[in-house]
Every structure is written in C-alpha cells, then in structure tokens.
Amino acid sequence: MNYDYLVVGHGLAGAILTCFLEKSGKTVVVFDVPKENAASRVAAGLINPVAGKRFAKSWQVDAFLPAAKAFYQEMEERYQVPLFHQKPILKLFSTPEEQNNWMGKSTNSAWEGYIETTHLQLPPSDYVHQELGGLLIQQGGYVALRTFLQAREEDLQRRNLLRTDAFDISQLELLPEGVRYQDVQARKIIFCEGAQGASNPFFSWLPFSLNKGEILDINVPDFEASYIYNKAVYVVPLGQSHYRVGATYNWREVNEELTPDGKEELTSKVQDILKKPFTVTKQYVGIRPAVRDRKPLVGLHPQHPQVGIFNGMGSKGVLMAPLLAQQFILALEQGAPLWPEVSIARYQSLFSASTSNT
Numbered sequence: 310m311n312y313d314y315l316v317v318g319h320g321l322a323g324a325i326l327t328c329f330l331e332k333s334g335k336t337v338v339v340f341d342v343p344k345e346n347a348a349s350r351v352a353a354g355l356i357n358p359v360a361g362k363r364f365a366k367s368w369q370v371d372a373f374l375p376a377a378k379a380f381y382q383e384m385e386e387r388y389q390v391p392l393f394h395q396k397p398i399l400k401l402f403s404t405p406e407e408q409n410n411w412m413g414k415s416t417n418s419a420w421e422g423y424i425e426t427t428h429l430q431l432p433p434s435d436y437v438h439q440e441l442g443g444l445l446i447q448q449g450g451y452v453a454l455r456t457f458l459q460a461r462e463e464d465l466q467r468r469n470l471l472r473t474d475a476f477d478i479s480q481l482e483l484l485p486e487g488v489r490y491q492d493v494q495a496r497k498i499i500f501c502e503g504a505q506g507a508s509n510p511f512f513s514w515l516p517f518s519l520n521k522g523e524i525l526d527i528n529v530p531d532f533e534a535s536y537i538y539n540k541a542v543y544v545v546p547l548g549q550s551h552y553r554v555g556a557t558y559n560w561r562e563v564n565e566e567l568t569p570d571g572k573e574e575l576t577s578k579v580q581d582i583l584k585k586p587f588t589v590t591k592q593y594v595g596i597r598p599a600v601r602d603r604k605p606l607v608g609l610h611p612q613h614p615q616v617g618i619f620n621g622m623g624s625k626g627v628l629m630a631p632l633l634a635q636q637f638i639l640a641l642e643q644g645a646p647l648w649p650e651v652s653i654a655r656y657q658s659l660f661s662a663s664t665s666n667t
C-alpha cells in the first residue's frame with residue numbers, strides 16, 4: 310500500500326498533524342498503541358494565555374491561539390461533539406507580593422485582550438478562598454482531548470487508516486525516495502511518539518527533558534463553578550460537581566507510577582483554593598514530552614530527509630500543535646522555513662557530536 314505519509318503515534322501531536330495532512334490532500338496511514346496514560350489522554354487540556362507565577366504571556370500566544378480555536382471549532386463541527394470549552398480563568402493571588410507584582414505589570418498593553426479584570430478584592434465566598442482577589446483571564450479554557458482523539462480514531466478506523474500495533478523501528482527500511490514498513494510504503498515517516506520519542510534511535514541526540522505529571526478528578530458536592538480556578542494548581546469545572554485538578558511536575562522520578570505524594574500535593578493545594586470538603590474519584594499519571602529549552606521539536610532528520618519528528622509539546626500541546634502542524638506541512642511540501650525556535654536544526658551541533666562519537 311502506498312501513502313504520502315506514515316505517522317507513528319496518535320496522541321495530540323500525531324492526530325493534529327494527520328488532520329492537516331489530510332486537509333492538504335495527502336494520504337496518511339497511522340500506527341498507534343492507544344496507551345491509557347499517554348500524556349494526551351490524561352491532560353486537563355487547558356489553554357491559558359497568561360500562565361505561571363510571573364504572569365508571563367504564553368510564548369507566541371497571539372499566533373497560536375487563533376489557530377488552535379479555529380482548529381478545535383472545525384473538529385466540533387465535523388464530529389458534532391463539544392471540544393473547546395471556553396471559560397474564564399480566575400488566577401487567585403496567593404500573597405500581597407504577588408498582587409503587587411501583577412499591578413506593576415498590568416499597565417503593559419501586551420496583555421490586552423487576555424485580561425478581563427483585576428480584582429484587588431473579591432467578596433467573601435462560602436466556597437473559595439479568594440480574599441486577596443485575583444485576575445480574570447479571558448480567551449482560555451479547556452479542550453476535551455479524549456473526545457477529540459476518540460472521534461479521530463473512529464474516523465481513521467472506518468477508513469482502515471489506523472493500525473493499533475506497536476511500530477517496530479527495527480523493521481523500517483529507508484528507501485532512496487521514502488520508507489517501507491511491512492506492507493506500507495510512504496514518501497515520508499513522521500514520528501509523533503510523545504515521551505517514547507526520547508528513545509527513538511533517529512532522534513536520541515535531541516535533548517528531551519521528560520517530566521512526570523499527576524492529576525486528580527474530584528467531586529465537590531453542590532458546587533458548580535463558573536471559572537477555572539488557578540492558584541498553584543488548576544481546578545477545572547467539568548460539570549455536575551466534577552472537577553479536574555492538576556498538575557504535579559516531577560523531573561526526578563520519570564515513571565508511570567501513581568504516588569501518594571502526588572495525591573497529597575494536589576489535595577493540599579486544592580484545600581488552599583476550596584473551602585468545601587471534596588472526594589478524590591480518580592488519579593492519573595502521564596509523562597510530558599518536554600525539551601531542555603521548553604520549545605517543541607519539529608523537522609526532518611539531518612541525514613535522512615524521509616524521516617521527521619513532530620514532538621516536544623511539553624505542557625502546552627493543546628495550544629501549540631495546531632499552528633505548528635500547519636507550519637510543518639508548509640515546510641515539508643513547499644520548503645517554507647520553520648520558526649528557528651522549534652526547528653530541530655537548532656540542535657545540529659548535538660547531532661554532529663553524536664555522529665562523531667560513533
């Protein structure tokens with residue numbers, strides 16, 4: 310069977326790349342083991358334009374956000390399922406210093422369009438510790454990632470384009486003008502393997518900096534929040550008193566084990582936000598495919614132009630993947646340049662060092 314592209318991995322990165330390849334008229338076949346705790350299946354799916362303690366605007370958010378919204382809305386229409394839940398994010402101040410820090414920055418027009426209001430005080434609430442006020446962030450929300458992946462999987466399966474086998478790289482043959490794998494021949498292969506990409510022999514020279522994240526589902530009886538709350542963790546309302554809470558970051562023990570420490574860390578941070586008792590209904594763990602410089606990994610192998618990578622989405626895959634997939638396809642099909650910050654060419658020296666050592 311001949312295809313334009315063979316895609317390995319159908320998490321967020323592979324699924325979005327495949328959508329745009331098909332949209333540009335290319336034929337694609339996908340190999341994916343649908344791993345229960347792949348990052349894309351455990352993630353809360355958040356998009357937050359202003360994240361972190363320093364109130365930094367997310368990198369390139371002005372470019373990423375319109376592309377992301379347009380993509381998820383198009384998928385909602387195509388599959389008739391709700392995907393992008395736009396919700397205001399209430400970033401609660403933890404300390405008066407944090408409040409001051411924000412007030413020093415708030416006059417900068419760069420945040421325009423993302424900050425709805427700054428509340429130096431909020432009225433006492435029976436449910437939420439909000440005495441120090443907070444920042445109401447607009448244009449964010451969350452994407453129902455499992456629903457999206459399931460819709461795409463069913464669509465590909467109906468057309469016999471999804472193989473749920475582990476891709477065995479030792480069986481891959483490089484041809485002068487493409488690749489062959491079992492009965493599949495393709496012009497190019499693109500690896501979208503998430504954290505497993507760190508052990509792909511074609512790309513082992515890239516500086517992945519994987520980290521483990523744990524997340525909880527909780528039930529808070531009789532509380533229906535209209536915001537996503539954020540103070541050290543996110544509390545995302547899923548409806549009917551259900552909330553998703555995340556996440557932990559652990560670079561030291563990068564494995565797929567659920568831990569009592571992870572649960573304890575998250576529950577104590579929720580108690581800093583919520584006044585009401587809650588029960589933990591589920592705990593999840595996944596590994597983020599992050600990179601040393603916290604930027605994605607996109608491009609073709611320096612010596613094998615029929616082999617590419619679309620990975621390194623770190624903790625912001627939901628926001629970044631739609632625009633990056635479109636840029637990558639323009640680079641693949643029309644030779645357009647990639648942003649230097651995401652192109653794997655920035656690590657050329659690591660590749661050269663790895664080949665001179667062998």
Ligand SMILES: Cc1cc2nc3c(=O)[nH]c(=O)nc-3n(C[C@H](O)[C@H](O)[C@H](O)COP(=O)(O)OP(=O)(O)OC[C@H]3O[C@@H](n4cnc5c(N)ncnc54)[C@H](O)[C@@H]3O)c2cc1C
Nearest residue numbers: 318320321322342348349354355476503522595625626627
């Ligand atoms: C706890 C947690 C919370 C997060 N929260 C957010 C959030 O709120 N917002 C956000 O934007 N991001 C979040 N992230 C990050 C986000 O999940 C990632 O950026 C994104 O999901 C990465 O997608 P991916 O497709 O690259 O990898 P993955 O989701 O890991 O998918 C890779 C897929 O490839 C398959 N695969 C790999 N190798 C092979 C092979 N050889 N053969 C066959 N199949 C293979 C795997 O089985 C898997 O299905 C979170 C991550 C974690 C862990």
